[in-house]
Amino acid sequence: MPSLADQRHELGLFLRSRRERLTPAEAGLPRTSRRRTPGLRREELAVLAGISATWYTYLEQGRDVRASDQVLRSLASALGLDRSEKDHLFRLAGLPVTGSPEQEPLAAEVAAVPGLLHPHPAYVIGATYDVLAHNEAAAALFPSLTGERPNFARWTFTAAEARHVVVDWEPEARHLLARLRTLAGRHPGDERFTLLIDELHAASPEVRSWWPHHEVRAQRVAGRKRLRHPDLGPVDYAYTAFHPAEQPDQTLVIYSDARPC
The missing domain is CATH 1.10.260.40 (lambda repressor-like DNA-binding domains)
Structure with missing residues (x-):
């Protein structure tokens, strides 16, 4: 050193x-x-x-x-x-690297991957859960992915449809918030996290209630999640998460092996 x-x-x-x-x-x-x-x-x-x-x-x-x-x-x-x-x-200079509140760059090769995985829902998120790329199957499962400033944390806590789509909303939302705290701890001083966390506090009583518990959680690389599909109803999906080699803060998430609940 x-x-x-x-x-x-x-x-x-x-x-x-x-x-x-x-x-x-x-x-x-x-x-x-x-x-x-x-x-x-x-x-x-x-x-x-x-x-x-x-x-x-x-x-x-x-x-x-x-x-x-x-x-x-x-x-x-x-x-x-x-x-x-x-x-x-x-x-x-020995100071924390500060991020930009603007959406982070995404390599064209990585952005193209969700489209190649259709009909399996797939998307790429950034460090602060900004949705950087997605395919049509993901847009059908999560309609707000095609909206303005798509962000999974914001969608989970502020979109009315989130509590309908995510069958087990409370434990999933609580786990997401714990992962967000963990990521924020890895990027001290990063304005992107500060702005998002402040926004979530202002918009969500659950965030205001859970945040003081200081829960942290590592990102899950695989598992199952119950989601309500607009045509199929409640579905139990297997999901897998991958990180591009040169962008470890970005995550490709793929949903597959759909089973009716």
């Missing part, structure tokens, strides 16, 4: 590499006739990020200074970092 000094050194090198690749034109600064350094000067980046030039110099030199969440966000914005680079910056 690298020492704190090594980590500060790596942080400084990373900031310098990203500063030197950013041209004044890309940063919206006027051109000057002579520049001794590639990319932006430290003073220019500090101005763009709204921080002290001296303090930024200490940070890039690997000195014993600590950057706040707000400062890192400002630097990431000024440097035009993408999501992976921003996550790397936060890790080097």
